[in-house]
Amino acid sequence: MLRPRIIPCLLVHEKGLVKTVSFKSPKYVGDPLNAVKIFNEKEADELIVLDIDASVDGAEPDYKLIADLASECRMPLCYGGGIRSVEQAKRIISLGVEKVALSSAAMADPGLVTRIADELGSQSVVVVLDVKKRLLSKEYDVFVHNGRKNTKQGALETAVRMAALGAGEIVINSIDNDGQMKGFDLALARRMRAAVKIPITILGGAGSLGDIEALVGACGVVGAAAGSLFVFKGVYKAVLINYPNVAARDALVGRALGWGPEGNKQ
Template sequence: MLRPRIIPCLLIQDGGLVKTVKFKDPKYVGDPINAVKIFNEKEADELIVIDIDATANAVEPNYAQIAKLAAECRMPLCYGGGIRTAEQAKQIIALGVEKVAISSAAFENPQLISQIAAEIGRQSVVVVLDHKARLLSKQQDVWTHNGTRNTKRSVIEAAKEFEELGAGEIVLNSIENDGKMKGYDIELAIKLREAVRIPITILGGGGSLEDMRSVVAACGVVGVAAGSFFVFKGGYRAVLISYPSAQQKDDIIYSALRAR
């Protein structure tokens, strides 16, 4: 039986674990390897790791660090950042990573999705759609390069195209909600769930287990990801890595699915 997934998302900058707010002002919060060890102990469903500077600085993925993360990680691992060729994706999968995520490269060269899928399998190809509303409009455009470049493509339009090209999963990430911990963009998540057949993961704004339950209640079997919620505690945002217990996850999942 397919189940919703509760997924920590870790951002890496200069080798360290950071957190952002609306894609700005990265705050150092620790060593990513230590974070992986804790999520291992807490039996997280899956882990997403994104190098937020690799693409913006036009550098290759840090294969040495990816290898260390993959060797430590005991859950499915998705890595993104700096991937621009099918050969790079293949090399990352060979290190023990289950999925690779791309964003800007998918817009610059959409055929790359098909090329990567042919090399490593469609199920391992994730496209991240970072989005925010167009000025004076409700349309949600996809932005790349850490939210600095507007593709002027709508989320739904891009998701449909990338599914046809061979993407195996879409990660929907709200720039405006990033780090705010005030809830997800449920309305857009529902539209995306209705628009594509492949798995989707919703990211950006998660601040409570109730926020996650709301996504599952609205969309069914999806991934629900968060960053700040899993690494900060309390109003002063003290660093404390956490993850819901098995009982809490079951309560979130089953109560939400019953509500549908």
């Protein structure tokens, strides 16, 4: 049975694990490999790791870091940052990563999505769309280069187009909600879920497990990704890697979807 996924999202900046607020002011929160070890112990559903330097700097993916992460990781791993060619994507997959994530490269060269999907399969291609709400509008634009450049392309239309090009999953990352810990943009999530027929993951804004429950209740089987929620604890945001145990996840999903004790719809 398909289930919602609860996914920690780790940002790598200058080889360290960081957390941002609205894509600004990266705060160092630890070592990426140590975080992976803890998420292994907590049996996380999946893990997203994004190198926020590589694409902006025009650098190659950090293959040594990727290999170390993949070797340590015991859950499905999605890696993004600096991927601009089929050859780079193939090398990353060969290191033990399950999915490669494209962002600015997919916007600059949409055909890259198709070429990688043809080579590796759609299930291995994720497109991450960093989106920001237009001023005095209900619509959203896609931004690239860590939210610095507006592509002037609509978020919903771009998501539908990337799915048609061969992406196996779309990650919608809210710039406005990033690090705010006040809840997901549920209005945007519902619209994306209705428009895109492939798996989607919503990222940006989760401050509690209740926020994840609200997202699953609004969208059904969806990926619920978070950064701050899983690296901070308490009102003073002390750094503490955390993740709900299996029982808590099952209870959350059951409440959100109205599942009975056997996992069936009530």
